[in-house]
Amino acid sequence: MAEEKNEQRNVRELLTEAKNVSDLIIDLAYVSILYEDDELALNIRGLENRMDELMYQIRTRIALAVRNKEEAESITGILQIASAAEEISDAAGDLANLVLRNQEIHPVVKEAIKDANEKVCKIEIGEETQITGQKLKDLELSSKFSIWILAIERDDKLHISPGANDKIEPGDVIIIRGPIDGITKFSYMANAPEQDWEVSSPYKRLRKFLSQMRDTGCSLVDMAFSSVLFNSESVAEEVRELEQKFDEYNYEVWKEVLNAAKKEEDVMNLNSALQFVKSLETISDAADSIADVILRGTELHPVFTKALEDAEEKIDRVEIKQDSSIADHTLKELDLWKRTGVYILAIKKNNRHILCPEKKTGLAVGDNIIVRGSRRGVENLEKVASGEKKWNHLEDQD
Numbered sequence: 001m002a003e004e005k006n007e008q009r010n011v012r013e014l015l016t017e018a019k020n021v022s023d024l025i026i027d028l029a030y031v032s033i034l035y036e037d038d039e040l041a042l043n044i045r046g047l048e049n050r051m052d053e054l055m056y057q058i059r060t061r062i063a064l065a066v067r068n069k070e071e072a073e074s075i076t077g078i079l080q081i082a083s084a085a086e087e088i089s090d091a092a093g094d095l096a097n098l099v100l101r102n103q104e105i106h107p108v109v110k111e112a113i114k115d116a117n118e119k120v121c122k123i124e125i126g127e128e129t130q131i132t133g134q135k136l137k138d139l140e141l142s143s144k145f146s147i148w149i150l151a152i153e154r155d156d157k158l159h160i161s162p163g164a165n166d167k168i169e170p171g172d173v174i175i176i177r178g179p180i181d182g183i184t185k186f187s188y189m190a191n192a193p194e195q196d197w198e199v200s201s202p203y204k205r206l207r208k209f210l211s212q213m214r215d216t217g218c219s220l221v222d223m224a225f226s227s228v229l230f231n232s233e234s235v236a237e238e239v240r241e242l243e244q245k246f247d248e249y250n251y252e253v254w255k256e257v258l259n260a261a262k263k264e265e266d267v268m269n270l271n272s273a274l275q276f277v278k279s280l281e282t283i284s285d286a287a288d289s290i291a292d293v294i295l296r297g298t299e300l301h302p303v304f305t306k307a308l309e310d311a312e313e314k315i316d317r318v319e320i321k322q323d324s325s326i327a328d329h330t331l332k333e334l335d336l337w338k339r340t341g342v343y344i345l346a347i348k349k350n351n352r353h354i355l356c357p358e359k360k361t362g363l364a365v366g367d368n369i370i371v372r373g374s375r376r377g378v379e380n381l382e383k384v385a386s387g388e389k390k391w392n393h394l395e396d397q398d
Contacts, residue, residue: 011061011078012229018054019225021047022088024161026218026283027150027177029095031120033105033276034113040151040175041096043158051089055082065302077298081228084286088221091282098272105272108260111199112210112276118218118356119180119197120150125172126191137164143337145185146359147178179358202263206256210276213249216242217280219346219355220287226315226345226372227294234317235370238346239291242353246284253277315345315372316382322365323387332359342373342381 025047032041059082062075098105113120125132131139141147152159152166153173159166168174174190176183180197187194201207220242227236257274261267293300320327326334336342347354347361348368354361363369369385371378383389 009057011058014054014058014061015081015225015229018051018058018085019222019229020161021051021054022085022092022221022225023218024150025051025089025092026095026221027120028160028175029092030113030214031122031150031175032096032099034110034120035122036099036105038099039158041099043151043160044093044096047160048089048093051085055086058082071302074299074302077293077300080293080298081290084224084289087286087289088283091279091286094279094282095276098275103272103275104269106269108201108203108207109210109272109276111201112207112214114197115199115207115211116214117179117211117354117358118177118215119183119195120175120177121183121195122153123174123176123183123187123190123192123195125168125170125174127170129170129189129191131168131189132170133167135165135167136162139168141182141186145178145182146343147176147182147186149174149176151175179356181358181360203256203260206253206260206273209249209252209256210273213246213253213277213280213284215355216246216249216353217283217287219353220246220284223345223370224287224290227291230315230372231294231300232315232317233294235315236291236294238317238348238353238370239287240295243284243288243291245353246281250277250281314375314378315370316378318369318371318378318382318385320363320365320367320369320385321387324365324385325387325391326363326384327365327367328362330360330362331357334363336371336381337373340373340377340381342371342377345370345372 025044028040028044028047031037032044058078062078066072066075136149141149149162150160151174152162152168153175154169154171168190174186176186178186180195184194199207220239223235223242224239226232227239253273254277257270257277260273261270264270331344336344344357345355346369347357347363348370349364350366371381373381380389384391
């Protein structure tokens with residue numbers, strides 16, 4: 001049955017799942033490190049196997065579609081994407097291996113994960129909560145709180161990427177990703193203690209750069225795949241710019257590790273930090289390789305471009321102009337997902353990227369926002385951002 005399902009899927013659908021698996025495997029790798037969770041780390045190997053299967057299916061589709069020399073040349077871009085996706089999967093596996101090898105993980109690595117803008121954590125559901133027995137789709141967690149459930153631990157079993165009809169039960173341990181305010185609200189609904197985000201490592205600069213690399217790496221992967229899936233050169237350009245900043249962070253981390261080594265009784269304790277950075281660097285380079293396909297203007301095979309034409313989603317970079325009615329409002333006030341079916345991947349303010357922005361983040365004239373959503377929703381937002389169209393309800397608030 002699974003083979004029949006795969007036969008019916010086109011390359012774009014397979015790449016979409018590859019993007020989702022990439023996001024998931026990276027996030028779960030961070031959680032496995034944060035909690036030193038062996039079982040979770042082992043499950044990441046299963047996701048690696050799924051990624052290998054997806055890449056095999058993509059290569060098979062492309063090979064079967066090639067009919068002449070010209071078409072053979074046009075598959076190089078897809079093959080480059082497939083290779084980069086496998087590198088991302090392998091790098092996430094290397095992160096999980098820090099746990100499986102029983103290697104001592106330096107506190108600064110865990111604190112860097114905790115200190116990142118986008119949080120990952122475990123939340124245990126209490127008794128008699130307002131969300132007990134509810135289906136995930138009815139909770140609307142992504143639209144209300146910008147949080148995503150990555151997995152559910154129940155009865156000593158791990159359910160990765162639960163479906164919309166799955167329900168939350170008392171005693172479930174929810175593995176979750178999102179901004180701190182969204183996680184805090186969910187913890188309250190779950191009758192669970194608030195998360196402890198306290199950090200105390202003396203290596204503040206090292207922690208800062210590691211957490212920035214963690215945030216940047218996650219956004220790079222999402223944006224790189226999206227640039228290909230929606231054939232967006234503007235988003236691919238943002239990936240290239242972010243990757244260059246990532247290289248700057250990488251340089252600073254190595255400097256800080258050398259400084260920290262002077263204070264450590266056993267310098268081998270910092271090995272986990274270097275392994276962490278090595279994996280993040282692989283993820284960053286692979287994301288850049290994916291975006292490179294678009295930046296070089298590589299002509300994609302017709303089997304892929306036809307799938308793009310049928311896509312209902314769109315991703316783009318939108319500049320907020322002087323007369324825009326969304327300027328000087330927070331993301332919470334705009335509520336773009338509910339109003340337009342569009343969500344923001346990143347905001348660029350004065351050459352500074354805000355990744356995974358919180359709802360309290362405000363937009364201003366001159367900001368560039370990387371948005372994704374329905375084609376109609378993105379085009380509607382572009383008109384409002386340019387000032388061509390007004391949202392009167394916002395102007396009435398001013």
